[in-house]
Amino acid sequence: MVSDSMTASCLCGTVRISCGKQAGPAAYCHCADCRKCTGSAFNVSLAFESDSFQVQSGKIGTFMKNADSGHELTRHFCLNCGSPLYTSSPKHPDRVYVKAGIIDQPTRVRPAYQSWTQSKVEWATIDPLLPSYQKGRP
Numbered sequence: 532m533v534s535d536s537m538t539a540s541c542l543c544g545t546v547r548i549s550c551g552k553q554a555g556p557a558a559y560c561h562c563a564d565c566r567k568c569t570g571s572a573f574n575v576s577l578a579f580e581s582d583s584f585q586v587q588s589g590k591i592g593t594f595m596k597n598a599d600s601g602h603e604l605t606r607h608f609c610l611n612c613g614s615p616l617y618t619s620s621p622k623h624p625d626r627v628y629v630k631a632g633i634i635d636q637p638t639r640v641r642p643a644y645q646s647w648t649q650s651k652v653e654w655a656t657i658d659p660l661l662p663s664y665q666k667g668r669p
Contacts, residue, residue: 537577539633541614546591548616550634551583554626556643558668559661561651562599568606568615572655575631575642576618584617584627591616599647600667644668 539548555578565574590610598604602622608615618628631640644662645651 537579537639538635539616539629540635541589541609541612541616541633543609543612543614545611546589546609546614546616547587548629548633549585549587550577550579550629551585552580554578554580557631557640559642559645559657560647561645561649562647563650564596564598564604565647566650566652569630569632572652573645573657575640576628577631577634577640578626578628581619581625581627584629599650 537550537553539550540546557575557577560574560576561572566572568574591607592610593605593607595603595605602620605619606615607617607619614633615630616633617630619626631637634640642657642661644664645657646664646668647666648663649665
C-alpha cells in the first residue's frame with residue numbers, strides 16, 4: 532500500500548518533517564517576498580493542516596514580516612544550513628505552507644495555480660493555461 536503522507540527535509544538533513552494531511556494544492560507565488568526568501572523567480576508551496584504537521588528533528592529559526600497582502604507571515608528555516616522550510620500565518624492558523632523544494636516526494640507536487648502574477652519576472656515562464664491571479668487568490 533502506498534502512503535499518502537509526505538515528508539520533507541532540509542539541505543543538510545538536520546530538519547526532518549512529517550507534513551501530515553494536505554490542506555490544499557501546490558501553488559506558485561510570484562510576490563517579491565517569495566522571490567527573496569527562495570532566491571528564485573517564484574516560490575512553490577503546498578498547504579498542510581497544522582494539527583497533523585510535525586517537525587521531527589532539527590532546530591528551526593523564524594523571521595516574521597508583514598506581506599504585501601498586509602498579513603503577518605512567519606518564515607521558518609533550518610538554523611544549520613539556512614534552507615527555507617515553511618511559512619505560517621495567524622490569518623490561517625490551521626495551515627502551514629511547506630516549500631515544495633524540501634518535499635521528499637517531488638513527483639507528487641503539481642501546482643494548481645499561480646498568484647501575485649503582477650510581480651512576476653519576465654524571464655521565468657509557467658504554463659499560461661494555469662489559473663492566475665494578479666494578487667493573492669480570492
